[in-house]
Amino acid sequence: MKNMLIASAVAAVLSIGPAGAMAASADDLAQIREQLQGLMQRVDKLEQENTELKAENENLKAQDDYLKAETKGLRKDAATLASDAGKVKGADWAGRITAKGDLRYRYEWIEDPTRQGVVSGLQGVNETEQSRHRIRARLGFDAKITDTLLVGLQVATGGDDPRSSNQTLGGASSRKAIGFDLAYFDWKFATWGNLIGGKMKYPFLRPGQSLFYDGDVNPEGLAMQFNRGMFFGSAFGFLVDERNNAARSSTSSSTPATTTLTNCIAEAGRTCSKDVYTLGAQIGARFPIGSSTLVAAVGYSDLKNGQGQRPFYNNNANGNTLTGPFSGLAYDYNIIEGLAEFNTQVGTLPLQVWANYAQNEDPDDLNTAWGAGVLLGKASNYRTWEAGFGYQVVEKDALFGQVIDSDFGDGTTDTEGWVIRAGWAPVRNTSLNATYFINSRFVDVPVNAVYGTKTDYDRLQLDFNMKF
Template sequence: MSSLRVAIAWCASACLFSTQIQAEAVENDPAAELESLRQRLKALEEKVGADALARTHEPAASDSASANRLGRLSFAGDARYRAESIDAGAVDNDRHRVRARFGVEASVTDTMMTAFRLSTGEGDPRSAHLTFSGGYSRRSIGIDLAYLQWAVAPELRVAAGKLPYPNWQPAQSIFIGGDFNPEGWSTSYASQSGWFANAHHFWLQTRLDEADSRQSGLQLGFTSDAKGATRFTVAAAYTDFMRVAGRKPFLDGVNPYGNSLNAAGELQNDFNIAELASEVTFERYPGSLTLFTHVARNAYAGENDIAYATGVTVSPSRWKHWRFGYQYARIEKDALFGQLMDGDFGGGSTDSRGHAFRVAYRPQGRWSSTLSYLRNDVNISSTAPQPFDLIQLDIDFIY
């Protein structure tokens, strides 16, 4: 574990040092930099003309979107390389992983579209990562998204299939795994005044001889004008997991990911989860400052039923491509449905608490990197919680 920690720290330090040198070089000779910009602007005007130059100020995202479009089809993909080191008591695990996704969207009519995406994965609905192992065997590719969407009105959309999780969450929230794409239908409403609502009905397990296990939910929220110096979003949600108590864990029949089991190895509780989430961003801070809070309670459980997370993200103006984040979270044993929770915090289980530190480097382009350190405790409902440490380096590419 020590060698991987040293390598990750060295990479992060090298990136930081090189960025600082470049920034100081510009500051030490502003006249030369200004003259260089003038010469490049003049050459660009001569080459493409004033009208074409005006179009270069459009967002880069629109350029990339048009480059990946073919008629009514648009394509997108991403890839991630991950190196991580896990220290959980007697377990010391250094591993490398990869995730790759590729998808296509098709505009059927002006109001209807369909999407399909393939992804790597090993069966966990919360993560599409593959761990380097298995004697170089062929690895799994599966259906990550496959859904239809109808824009009933400019503010209202209905989707059905295997689709992205519809509820809004703060950017750093760990209550739902980032790769989680449920199966069923959802409805989303977003007004120009800032009010929004999301409703869903998903199928956990379909059965022939008895009632299905399902998940239904509703979220109501408001988001302020995105152009303001201070932006905020607040939302309340209620999710009902039906016919979960008395069933074996759904992923493998064994692992409850922190939730309580009865003597027969079945889930002890249903989950009726009420949530309140908020996020506020201040652009007048020297750079950008974002604060978030996310709280949840399982109304069905009689104890160990509270989850909360709070944190901050800072992007200093001097280092505009860097972001620094911190959060603290406490997820009691039956506060959340553990099989859908983030797969990193506390080893991907409830009954955990602790800190998460992140440093992200996001230059203008199609790649980024994030260094994370999680200092957690697991089995916190017991008399002897165990430590869980995770160091993780992600390098992401989009195309």
């Protein structure tokens, strides 16, 4: 462009011709030259600006290509992050669930003179003895729904037996029954309190190895627990049985209910249409004594609408007194309970000493239970061990027979005797345990005229426990 402008300017000057050139003054030539020079400067400036615009255009094009590439990369990264976020969310949910379980293999030997006559017509059979192999399997999980709400579920062998999750091996390798063992929520509504509902573990403290309550019984209902400083406690309401006037007797699934007998005796102003439930509460404290701890608590429970009712599972009173034409429970069970547990250290070994006392306020006689024991060591970690013993007395109507331990004295009241136990953990999460019951049954009330009172009852259990 610059060369074309110069050529045009020269052509314009030459077109003047000689005459014109002579007529033109020196000033005119100087002015033309000055204009030509300014024009050339403007041309140079335009060329420079054009070059800069081309460079900027190239730069913008490069930036556009870069931005397109970056956008594509960001989209890919966003998709990856979304996928990772989903994985993190799934991992977070999985982290809120804790699985747990255990398996126990047991060999059990029982000697009970009252078994004579149970097996009849078989020669060479010692009817007083029984031996069997049993398993107990439990599998469950705890799910943390929120920071304050937990849900627990667990299934176990044993079918519908409320006091045992053991399953005896045999039966031509038949399938073993499994049922819901736990199904509850636990809401921590305050730093000091929890509300629990469903089928739950006992919400109150049981001392040491006390056998007032069977460890396999998981009551059903609602409970509130509190812990504040050294103090603790609970209040609970458990449903025992739903009943009405036309209700059939409660039995296991293997024993069909009958419609010919009512569930209770309508006497002394009682009705047969009310549900049976237990209300109770416990309060206690933990007292530090140097490096040791003393725990003490008192409690009260009341079986509502139970008196006069026929027994609640398999129609078995488990030793409680029965009366009336349909064998209803003779007494109410308004039980006051006290307990103490002292935990200390002997060298490197934990030592626990405990005691438990209960009295039923309804009957005037045979209404007291007590137990005490010692446990040294703890079979839990690698090559740790434990050993202990306890003594217990449960009079006939001291405790509600539906919930007492099913092993001591064959799971009935009116019993007394020793429990000797030992355990060793060969590796972590496993243990070998031995428990020997040296008991007496029918201590105060004879089973019949043949056996009289204080019938011996021995039971040996050898367990291999595995936890995971």
